[in-house]
Amino acid sequence: MSSSGNWEAVIGLEVHVQLRTQTKMFCGCINQYGGAPNSQVCPVCLGMPGSLPAPNEEAIRRTILTGLMFGCRIANVARFDRKNYFYPDMPKNYQISQFDDPLCAGGAVGLDPFLFPKDLQETDEAKAKRSIRLTRIHLEEDVAKSFHYEERSGIDFNRAGTPLMEIVSEADLRTAGEAFAFLGSLRQVLLSGNVSDADMEKGQMRCDVNVSVRPVGQKEFGTKVELKNLNSISGVRRALVYEIARQIAAVEKGEAIQHETRRWDDEAGATFTMRTKEKAHDYRYFPEPDLLPVRTDQGLRAAAESGLPELPAALQDRLMRENGVTAYQASVLAADRILCTYYEKAALGTQHKAVVANWILNDFLATQPEPASSPVRPEFFGELADLVAGGTINSAQAKKVFAELMANPSSPKALVEKLGLAQISDASALGVYCDEAIAANPRSVEDYRAGKGNAINALKGFVMKKSQGKANPAQVDEILKAKLSA
């Protein structure tokens, strides 16, 4: 999709992620969305003269943890710098950020094939499982939120000073689908570490895209364009599909690409010039004189290591290896920690873990999309799987039990009794039914004895009907064959 004929796109992402902490980055105001305007502010986050920043240990720990999850190098000594510019959402006139010595450098994000858009999951680009290098991850403070009116702008400083992680990728991405999978994979890992909720539609994860095109085989990059106003992962994909096609069409007509920032308009489905970049911003970074360097080698890194979760890729491997679920199921489970915890509880007490995965992912989620608040206890699934495997009920009966389980959640064993479904596996009771079947169907008996193996199905059908579907089919088969060959 990114390359028409002989062109390829080169894409790099800058992703801002809001950290889940109780308080802001440099003061004790609460870090919470949705408060009344300017109710979560103090002299530090309002940028009052004379106020001093006090770094949030938890925000630093979570940033290091993020670096560890992506295989970054963690700096032993990291520093904060001032990024200087004027804008009303940042009254100090500088943002505390990191420039020369960020907390994390290097690392990579693996692209999960199942986190590509659905229509691309079977393509080579999804199956390639590429690894996208990261340049760095640094920690900074967010700015205030602006509301623009006719003649004025209004500022709410509740968001000002909240901890923000910036994750910068190398220009390794080549297609809109890869950018989509990158953001999905990134988000999945961030969720697994409980670092952020990372929901783009809630602004917890924000993404700027740099994209250029070049002839396939050319080493030099083309002129890059920056895209803004991307509010969802699928929006990033749509914007890139449009912008890559726009750039290719332009260069094929012999037009030069402008070095500019373009705004994505999701409704119009197009990008529009915001501003041209005549010269690079000069932020005059210099070391933040109010903060000492951060030593990560004296407890901070160790604290982060102790919080390392089982990463989504490792979790998927384990579920496939130990529980026998499919690659797709493993990916669905790894993408949703709450669902995965529910499934693991459900599968804990049974040997039939793949069957439980089928029940939960195919049938249960369709009726109850929020497993955490479902009245259906996870153990019930293991119990149901055991009832089928142990021969108490057959799979048709299991479907009835399942429907009842959704409607009136209680133990499947109790439901089997309540519905009067228990499979008849008692040989003498089944023998009686089989004798009746043989007596009532002389023609089928004759055919079977003459060598028509299929004729036994009519006898089985008779037994199933007589027993109201409760006869154990495998046992009936055995008994009938024994009686007919006698």
Added chain:
Amino acid sequence: MSVPKLNVADVAGLARLSLTPDETTKFSSQLSQILAHMETLGQIGTGDVPEVVPPAQPALRKDIPTPSLTVEAALSNAPAQSNDLILVPKIVE
């Protein structure tokens, strides 16, 4: 010793200062003198001097909320306000 070049007009632009041509000339020469003076530091060899880092991690702030200002106090210095927002001239980048 070479005198470092400084484009005073650019720097003034970054700092949102408007200078007259006379002021630009005057400050160019003054700032050049200051920079030339600071260049003296460059004559000292520091290649072998190890970087100074704090011997221990200074205490960081625990992630525990402390009270914020009241909205009234927070807005008390704002020249203009509406709906508890601080009003500023419209700036859309």
